[in-house]
Amino acid sequence: MKTEAILDQAALHCESHGRKLTAKRRQVLAGLVKSEKALSAYDLADYCREKLGTSLLPMSVYRILEFLQSIGLVHRLNTANKYVACAHITCDHAHEIPQFLICKVCGSVREVGITKSLIKGISQAVEKVGFHLVNNQLELECLCADCALQQGVAQ
Amino acid sequence: MKTEAILDQAALHCESHGRKLTAKRRQVLAGLVKSEKALSAYDLADYCREKLGTSLLPMSVYRILEFLQSIGLVHRLNTANKYVACAHITCDHAHEIPQFLICKVCGSVREVGITKSLIKGISQAVEKVGFHLVNNQLELECLCADCALQQGVAQ
């Protein structure tokens, strides 16, 4: 799908939260939507400066990312301190907690929904030792199909 | 178990890798063994300086942590950029890939072994979209029993 169409949808999503998808926010989100990989705040600041010719300080990028995350348009990868656009911006669903497969070689990220039963199994294992799972977001270190091929990983 | 006994065991583990548990390494590992929480390299540098009166620069701490991790005596929490002592230093087993439950409130960490079948289920879900799981270490954001009580989380 076209980036612009996704951004328009994101704008509606903002409105539904009584907020605006401003020009700057749109730029940051566009950078993430166009990227296969997760990007850091500084990556995005560079992106805006180099590709768009607009100055955007890291401080602002952090704030914008925090905002976009708060309404579910982007996700933060805690293992990498980087951000990705939500894969379901156009789905208009109740954005669920996602799981991420992160290729350790090329850095590409795939957002997936792992089955509820698996999450339940994990949750039960956690409860068994007296803890409570409060965040279902998993980040898994993987090889993507391409990199697995190049590295000769056995199927 | 006494910290010293654990450290002695760790020393043997080092020997079995043809390496030494030097005084500095012992200090760093002791800091982790005594801590309920995960500690950053800088935390440990502070610990050595304040509690032991020995100077240890962060650069050295990083190297020591990397070494201890390479022989399985400590684990690195990628979501927090912090380190914990392996919970099985004295078990003398083949150290397996662990999973970590991290209390988001007090920061305490519990190392557990989630059942093989769960890992297998996750692995299969990953394969289904063409990725390969290369690291089974899970880090789960939790509430520990104490903090759950204080926060009134329903059992």
Next chain:
DNA sequence: AAAAAAATGTTACATTGTATCATTAGCAAT
């Protein structure tokens, strides 16, 4: 003792993240 390897020290710097206050833009109500 000499050479080699392992371990640590030291300095400098790159990267990442936050605190704080200032400024600007958008909008509602008088």
Next chain:
DNA sequence: ATTGCTAATGATACAATGTAACATTTTTTT
């Protein structure tokens, strides 16, 4: 339109984290 309010962004300074590179010391091996 102007005042006043809030959202949004700019700007500066700094804190925290991590790494590169080379020097020095200690230990082991020959």
